[in-house]
Amino acid sequence: MRNDLIIGMAGSGGDGIVSAGESLMSALAREGYYAIMSKSFGSQIRGGESSCRLRISTDPVLSPGGTLDVAVALNWEDFMRFGSELPVDGRTVVIYDSNTKVQPDKLPLTEVRPAVAIPVPIQETARQHAGTDKAKNTVVLGLLAGWFKLAEENVLAGIRRKFGKKGEQVLRGNERAFAAGLEFAAAHPVDLDVVMAAPKAANGKILLLDGNEMCAAAAIFAGCDFFGGYPITPSTEIMHFLSKELWKHGGTVLQAEDEIAGIGAAVGASFAGKKAMTATSGPGMSLKTEILGLATIAELPLVCVNVQRGGPSTGIPTKSEQSDLFQAIFSAHGDAVRPVIAPISVHDTFRMTVEAFNIAEAYQTPVILLSDQEIAQRKETVPAINTANVHVVNRRLPTRSELDNYVRFRVTDSGVSPISHPGMKGGNYLASGIEHNEKGAPTAKGDVHARMNEKRIRKLIPLKHRRDLFVIEGDSHAPLAMVSWGSLAGVASEALERARKAGMRVKLLIPKLLYPVSEEIYRDFFREVKAGLIIEQSYQGQLYRVLRMYVDLPRGVQSLARSGSNPILVEEVVSRLQQLTLDLQRGRVPEPEPMLG
Amino acid sequence: MSIVAEHEYQAKDYKSDLKPIWCPSCGDFGVVSAIYKALARIGRPPHEIAFVSGIGCSSRIPGYTTAYGFNSVHGRALPIAQGIKLANPDLLVLVAGGDGDGFSIGGGHVPHAIRRNLDLTYILMDNQIYGLTKGQLSPTSPRGLKTGSSFHGSLEEPVNPLLYVLSYGAGFVAQGTPADMSGLADVIEEGIRYPGFAFINVQSPCVTYGQEEQQLRVHKQKMQSLKDLAHDTTDRLKAMALAQEYGIKLYTGVFYRNPEPAATFETAVRELHDRLVPEARLRVDILDTFRPQ
Numbered sequence A: 001m002r003n004d005l006i007i008g009m010a011g012s013g014g015d016g017i018v019s020a021g022e023s024l025m026s027a028l029a030r031e032g033y034y035a036i037m038s039k040s041f042g043s044q045i046r047g048g049e050s051s052c053r054l055r056i057s058t059d060p061v062l063s064p065g066g067t068l069d070v071a072v073a074l075n076w077e078d079f080m081r082f083g084s085e086l087p088v089d090g091r092t093v094v095i096y097d098s099n100t101k102v103q104p105d106k107l108p109l110t111e112v113r114p115a116v117a118i119p120v121p122i123q124e125t126a127r128q129h130a131g132t133d134k135a136k137n138t139v140v141l142g143l144l145a146g147w148f149k150l151a152e153e154n155v156l157a158g159i160r161r162k163f164g165k166k167g168e169q170v171l172r173g174n175e176r177a178f179a180a181g182l183e184f185a186a187a188h189p190v191d192l193d194v195v196m197a198a199p200k201a202a203n204g205k206i207l208l209l210d211g212n213e214m215c216a217a218a219a220i221f222a223g224c225d226f227f228g229g230y231p232i233t234p235s236t237e238i239m240h241f242l243s244k245e246l247w248k249h250g251g252t253v254l255q256a257e258d259e260i261a262g263i264g265a266a267v268g269a270s271f272a273g274k275k276a277m278t279a280t281s282g283p284g285m286s287l288k289t290e291i292l293g294l295a296t297i298a299e300l301p302l303v304c305v306n307v308q309r310g311g312p313s314t315g316i317p318t319k320s321e322q323s324d325l326f327q328a329i330f331s332a333h334g335d336a337v338r339p340v341i342a343p344i345s346v347h348d349t350f351r352m353t354v355e356a357f358n359i360a361e362a363y364q365t366p367v368i369l370l371s372d373q374e375i376a377q378r379k380e381t382v383p384a385i386n387t388a389n390v391h392v393v394n395r396r397l398p399t400r401s402e403l404d405n406y407v408r409f410r411v412t413d414s415g416v417s418p419i420s421h422p423g424m425k426g427g428n429y430l431a432s433g434i435e436h437n438e439k440g441a442p443t444a445k446g447d448v449h450a451r452m453n454e455k456r457i458r459k460l461i462p463l464k465h466r467r468d469l470f471v472i473e474g475d476s477h478a479p480l481a482m483v484s485w486g487s488l489a490g491v492a493s494e495a496l497e498r499a500r501k502a503g504m505r506v507k508l509l510i511p512k513l514l515y516p517v518s519e520e521i522y523r524d525f526f527r528e529v530k531a532g533l534i535i536e537q538s539y540q541g542q543l544y545r546v547l548r549m550y551v552d553l554p555r556g557v558q559s560l561a562r563s564g565s566n567p568i569l570v571e572e573v574v575s576r577l578q579q580l581t582l583d584l585q586r587g588r589v590p591e592p593e594p595m596l597g
Numbered sequence B: 001m002s003i004v005a006e007h008e009y010q011a012k013d014y015k016s017d018l019k020p021i022w023c024p025s026c027g028d029f030g031v032v033s034a035i036y037k038a039l040a041r042i043g044r045p046p047h048e049i050a051f052v053s054g055i056g057c058s059s060r061i062p063g064y065t066t067a068y069g070f071n072s073v074h075g076r077a078l079p080i081a082q083g084i085k086l087a088n089p090d091l092l093v094l095v096a097g098g099d100g101d102g103f104s105i106g107g108g109h110v111p112h113a114i115r116r117n118l119d120l121t122y123i124l125m126d127n128q129i130y131g132l133t134k135g136q137l138s139p140t141s142p143r144g145l146k147t148g149s150s151f152h153g154s155l156e157e158p159v160n161p162l163l164y165v166l167s168y169g170a171g172f173v174a175q176g177t178p179a180d181m182s183g184l185a186d187v188i189e190e191g192i193r194y195p196g197f198a199f200i201n202v203q204s205p206c207v208t209y210g211q212e213e214q215q216l217r218v219h220k221q222k223m224q225s226l227k228d229l230a231h232d233t234t235d236r237l238k239a240m241a242l243a244q245e246y247g248i249k250l251y252t253g254v255f256y257r258n259p260e261p262a263a264t265f266e267t268a269v270r271e272l273h274d275r276l277v278p279e280a281r282l283r284v285d286i287l288d289t290f291r292p293q
């Protein structure tokens, strides 16, 4: 019996492999399993290769996992295009369409022989039982349900719901295709421990959604009233959800003529007193930069979501990367400090999105919510969130007496000044990108400029003490440490668990607040650390470099970083930790590698 | 915009304490005075007015009024103004800025502001030059103009802001000059009263870097009232024909006023809200959308 199963499937766009993954996932969720499903596509709009990786577990899971337990290839060209995204090793069960005419001992996999390779006449079965190639994915569902004992009843119920609308013939065809898949599995038992254990218990009121949907829903929860944006992969689904739902809450969604106008309108709405958001990805983020600076100096709350993808420029729009950290932190001209926060999972996207609004409103600042394609577009089972415990912050409006002699940018102890908005009598002021004095009047005076810079930066300092925006796990006195962020945090967290089971003394820090850098929290964390890994998906290792800039990193702390679309797997992290443990035992402190660029 | 004067306002009620940094005799002084006058006639209290601009000499203008001002960044006044209006449709929203701000760096936003048709009044302070950066070509500079950035003379044709906005379907298009202060206040007032996107091109001379033939004394001789010409302001094609003469003639007054103003974006938003808000679940229950089917 297995408690954890990772299935990777690939085919061409029309094969419906992603839709099969989705059907399987919702059946499993209803059954009480936990699951994560990430999708990956080639860059064609329609048709090109597509894949999904579905991880099923009896316990909550944090990462899409490493090597596949089960690989399904509808054809080998498409499967191979995903390379290291769908890694196969000696324990993998490979299922593939026999119409590929590939012999089981001659799979086009580089340097690995899977545990078993089973050719199945998938296309032929689909044609025979449903009369169409379109039912290939339904045959696959039958095979998976059969071999791995995966929610047969619920999958069938899902098929009935999905195809019920498409007429009797289509429905019956798919039912037969599913049954044929089950039968094939029964007739060809696999001599391996592949059967999934039953779910522990119904895991309560489960939700099934992806990170973009979670972000949009959380924005509505947080009180967002205005969204201005421009479509860009992989962030667009945020706008899609809001365009359906935000209006119902009296809000407005504007598809602007470009990203500048999108963030411009959002800043305008914020000036007018509403909670406002924009969302984009790399290229759009570059365009928004100037207005982010405007929001900083005009002290206007704003949430700007960047769902990171491969860059620079158009880069790889459909693949995840964490290479916009420098941009998020440093792209502003002038002394502009703006909070950058990153969620670590779909589940966490709820809290971090609400947090982004809370910080924006409390400190009157733009906040960058740095998501990534992996989190944004993967679906997760999420346990019901008790929203009663989630605090929502609103901006500090001036009191009646403050309005009597209103000073918009008054330098207060906290650095936060009460903020009025048009329509408020007595609150009239000039918001401007030009440096201004406390009353808002434009100025070029050095002393005023220095004082206002000081105020705008000082007001953010309390953030550095927000220990709740950092997760620390593992053995607190461990000599070995990991730091990871965003979607890679799940990989690190799982590696931590495995490394500790293997007897290593190791700990993990996950910063969700990436900027301003909380020197104190890192200092405490690294105090007894001798060696470690900063794990992230970017060529340069951007977090590693940021930490080297702000924190005295122990010499043995290294960067484990790699360009997007080349996953860092749990197994690999564990073996790096093993190596570091050996080094430490031998009294060797590993040298940091020289950095390129 | 349906306007009910709540109590009497005077032009001075809209004038702030900030002292303009403009060069003495800059045309922009006339524009801001005309705005004070127009606002007084309309009578909305200053705190219900949002006045948005970009960057440039002209874009300093919101700070010289008592309205809620937003002197933003170069070229982005229109998107910001639209966000404000959508966030609070009850506000009176004015937009102003230079020809460079509006038709060069911000030019991409103009067609979209027009087609969305929010109830905004956009006052272009057109001096055919970049003032703030000390005299370079603007998109409305005439071909051949020698400036700091066109030492040997401009090689480009200018854009024609009047024709541009008329072609994109603006519902209200007018022109004025501080050489005719009462006419200027009139068109600004009329533009504000127009229920939809209104565009007013103000020929506002730059006395420091502008051309000789763009100064007020020339305007005084050149300007020709469209009213005196008995122009039919409901005739868009005629308006376009007159607009063709931008740069040659100086017509003042209303070129076009849509006799049947189209529904504004805000109205459509209100209708959508009326339809959708009643079916909404509570914000706190938004996650229920994601129970597996």
Ligand SMILES: Cc1ncc(C[n+]2csc(CCOP(=O)(O)OP(=O)(O)O)c2C)c(N)n1
Pocket (backbone or CB within 6 Å): B055, B056, B057, B058, B059, B074, B097, B098, B099, B100, B101, B102, B125, B127, B129, B130, B131, B132, B133, B138, B206
């Ligand atoms: C993004 C950006 N680019 C350039 C500038 C420099 N700049 C400021 S105002 C201006 C043009 C001014 O001309 P116009 O908009 O016609 O206004 P005027 O000063 O003539 O009133 C320029 C180029 C800027 N502030 N921001």
Ligand code: SF4
Pocket (backbone or CB within 6 Å): B021, B022, B023, B025, B026, B027, B028, B057, B058, B127, B131, B132, B205, B206, B207, B208, B209, B210
């Ligand atoms: S430079 Fe020209 S536009 Fe600017 S203030 Fe002086 S006269 Fe006016």
